[in-house]
Amino acid sequence: MDKIRKYIKSITEINDEDWSFFSSKLHKNSYPKKSIITEIGEVENHISFIEKGIVRLLIPKKEEADEITYGFSFENEFISAYSSFLTQAPSLYKLETLVETSLLSITYSDLQKVYKHTKIGNLIGRLVAERLFIIKSNRALSLLNDSAEKRYFNLFTERPNLIKEIPLKYIASYIGVTPQSLSRIRKKIT
Amino acid sequence: MDKIRKYIKSITEINDEDWSFFSSKLHKNSYPKKSIITEIGEVENHISFIEKGIVRLLIPKKEEADEITYGFSFENEFISAYSSFLTQAPSLYKLETLVETSLLSITYSDLQKVYKHTKIGNLIGRLVAERLFIIKSNRALSLLNDSAEKRYFNLFTERPNLIKEIPLKYIASYIGVTPQSLSRIRKKIT
């Protein structure tokens, strides 16, 4: 509970009453690597805080090599099939752990209670939504504006640990190219 | 003022006190077509509701043909260099009207007052941020997942009026291809 409390305190002040209401709704879960957290077609019922681990968002194709990695999420971030969570429509993508991962999750209906019954709920909800917006916005911009080479280079500088921990084929599909193509890019850079 | 009131009422109930506080902060501006609303490098100071018109988000390059169209926004939507607005860092892109456009705008500091002094502020702020997230999220997904042809076809079905009103070259850069390439796609479809 420590990390999420820290995270929220870094966003805004929160009184003890609100905090205990919110934190009483959180439940902790641990997943081994390669576990599925949310399936395609399922309506997302949780938003979760990553205490430890890495989660991948993906859309599977016929072959594993054709999968599209929509995004990664790391320690101290909120993760969800968020579009599905917000609209309560079936999710278009899947959430899968890349390494052993532990999450603190709150259900949709419990979160609505937090929004309704705490002073701070909507403020935190707004700030979290705003942060998630910025992430997706930058991603869309990069997909339009940057070359695959640039995108790889940016990952390299922004998240040097990602390159080490995550198999190349997932990074390739995140960047939007085939593993072969990323292999060429790598060769070119070094 | 009518359209924005309707829009907000479609999101949530709002009492008269909150509404008059909020609406007193709005100022109306009209722009001829091809006007710049927000420049690159500028810190975005407004979020605006489009009463009428179309706004294009873009990143200019050396040649006009190389410009990248990051997005379009239409009547009854909120528009802003939102990442810049949220972070109060210089904007990476530019806002420009495509046709004659009228906006209802609120400044950053006035919006913070609304968040602070009204009951409903953070709720509306959250819901707007969530909606904008869904838009950007779908966009990133489409850029990774769909072919240029598919993206054009989706635009065609989702926003048939867009195809008519907006020059092909802007649509091409929105889709992520050259005008020539889009011209070929068009030919193929019809």
Add this chain to the structure above:
DNA sequence: TTATCTTTTTAACAAATTTCGATAATTATA
């Protein structure tokens, strides 16, 4: 350690996209 499986790299070819040049069509303007 060997044997097996997965991941990454490399190569040759095919397909898709961009670039460039030119022209046609449309729109704006004197």
Add this chain to the structure above:
DNA sequence: TATAATTATCGAAATTTGTTAAAAAGATAA
């Protein structure tokens, strides 16, 4: 209306990227 300016289309060459297949390198488990 005539002229200029912008926008859209087309073909061919050049480039990039995907595809397929196979080899090399790394990881895992018996």
